[in-house]
Amino acid sequence: MSGAHVSTTINGDAVEFACPQDESLLDALRNRVGLTGVKEGCGTGDCGACSITLDGRLVCSCLVLGVEANGKQIGTVEGLADGDQLHPLQEKFIEHAALQCGICTPGFLVAAKVLLERNPDPSETEIRYALAGNLCRCTGYDKIVRAVQAAGKEMRKQNKKKAKKKKKK
Amino acid sequence: MRYEAPTTSKAAAELLAAEKGKAYVLAGGTDLLVRMKSGMLEPDLLVDIKQIAKMREISKTASGFRIGAAVPGVEIGEHKALGKAWPGVVEAAQLIGSDQVQGRCTIVGNLCNASPAADTVPALIAAGAKAAIVGPKGRRTLAVEKVVTGPGQTALAKAEIIEYISLPKRAPKSGDAYLRFIPRTEMDIAVVGAGVNLTLARGIIKSARVSLGAVAPTALLVADAAKAIIGSKLDDEALDKLAAACSAACKPINDKRGTIEYRTRVAGVLARRAALIAFERAGGKR
Numbered sequence: 001m002s003g004a005h006v007s008t009t010i011n012g013d014a015v016e017f018a019c020p021q022d023e024s025l026l027d028a029l030r031n032r033v034g035l036t037g038v039k040e041g042c043g044t045g046d047c048g049a050c051s052i053t054l055d056g057r058l059v060c061s062c063l064v065l066g067v068e069a070n071g072k073q074i075g076t077v078e079g080l081a082d083g084d085q086l087h088p089l090q091e092k093f094i095e096h097a098a099l100q101c102g103i104c105t106p107g108f109l110v111a112a113k114v115l116l117e118r119n120p121d122p123s124e125t126e127i128r129y130a131l132a133g134n135l136c137r138c139t140g141y142d143k144i145v146r147a148v149q150a151a152g153k154e155m156r157k158q159n160k161k162k163a164k165k166k167k168k169k
Numbered sequence: 170m171r172y173e174a175p176t177t178s179k180a181a182a183e184l185l186a187a188e189k190g191k192a193y194v195l196a197g198g199t200d201l202l203v204r205m206k207s208g209m210l211e212p213d214l215l216v217d218i219k220q221i222a223k224m225r226e227i228s229k230t231a232s233g234f235r236i237g238a239a240v241p242g243v244e245i246g247e248h249k250a251l252g253k254a255w256p257g258v259v260e261a262a263q264l265i266g267s268d269q270v271q272g273r274c275t276i277v278g279n280l281c282n283a284s285p286a287a288d289t290v291p292a293l294i295a296a297g298a299k300a301a302i303v304g305p306k307g308r309r310t311l312a313v314e315k316v317v318t319g320p321g322q323t324a325l326a327k328a329e330i331i332e333y334i335s336l337p338k339r340a341p342k343s344g345d346a347y348l349r350f351i352p353r354t355e356m357d358i359a360v361v362g363a364g365v366n367l368t369l370a371r372g373i374i375k376s377a378r379v380s381l382g383a384v385a386p387t388a389l390l391v392a393d394a395a396k397a398i399i400g401s402k403l404d405d406e407a408l409d410k411l412a413a414a415c416s417a418a419c420k421p422i423n424d425k426r427g428t429i430e431y432r433t434r435v436a437g438v439l440a441r442r443a444a445l446i447a448f449e450r451a452g453g454k455r
Binding site (some may be wrong): 003009021022024043044045048051055057058059060062063065066067068111114115129130132133134 | 172195196197205243268271272273344354455
């Protein structure tokens, strides 16, 4: 099996790795880069546990080859927190107990972040549609939807504050 | 397995033509990589077409729109002019999979995968879409309804690739719509799909195309259904004839998603509803 050299940017940092040409990006991220926040559920694009962003687009990393990441920007759950400061989505998931076993959580967080960037104030229906590609077998989704709503509210508040500060300047 | 990412369509066709083993085109990979993982396919060569600039864009031309073979669903959904001209095609593309799948899946992949239940295919057939094909022997154009020849089978020869799908220039007072029936609200495969595209003149349907999915080995272009509504204001009688023509055209199978009787009935119901939406979008008043 011939290998490929891949140069990519992950959560803002330049990262290089080598992998076989038929290896999934999911396996490369977990086993070669050490980013084990990316989870494998089904491995066939149904469950969303391996969700990442590839050049800003939400994708299942199990349905991307490692070699396809060459020259791309990757975002994983490890890039959500700012140092010790958790992302509002992470804080609200904890507050609302929106997880039990936690396997699906990184995928939900990444997918919810993409949703809130595109639509800062989604309705419950919009949230449920946007997260239809993420499966959770523990919580029954209600707590997850509430956590995303609460995080959206918090992020809108923070953005307003930022906008005000900018105006004063 | 060898992975290649050429930057021109010609180079992609040459790579495919030169390969003696099993060669596949990789665009979104949402079907291909699943099959590779399950061991159904063991490619010797994958040709990734996403580095080919022409295949990555949606462009508006004098003769309509071109949607590149590597354009993901999410970008089709974000293209305002395309959504305005061809809302039925765009809604069909957006029905495929989750947001994660939309980040990768393509309409050409949906077409070439050649599933009888592909969502974009009836919408494209109704729209009169054509596939621009490039291959070792040059270029050719094929109507979308001629691309799929059976479940999992296409009319593409070895090393031929679809470069883009072209949609005709939109006449004024036109509208299209696609509806599919699934037992849930998301993430499922069509039990029946129906696409309707029509153009009005002085409030009356001047031309129409009706296509059905998941009710035969390939998506159907139902000429009798179009005839049933041409010349009408989509009154109840025309709608009844449309539904009857659609049901009569069905040659479905029994499977876990639906029975023959059920699919036959639902095809008429969905075509009727899609026609009403397309008519309203064209600015028609019943």
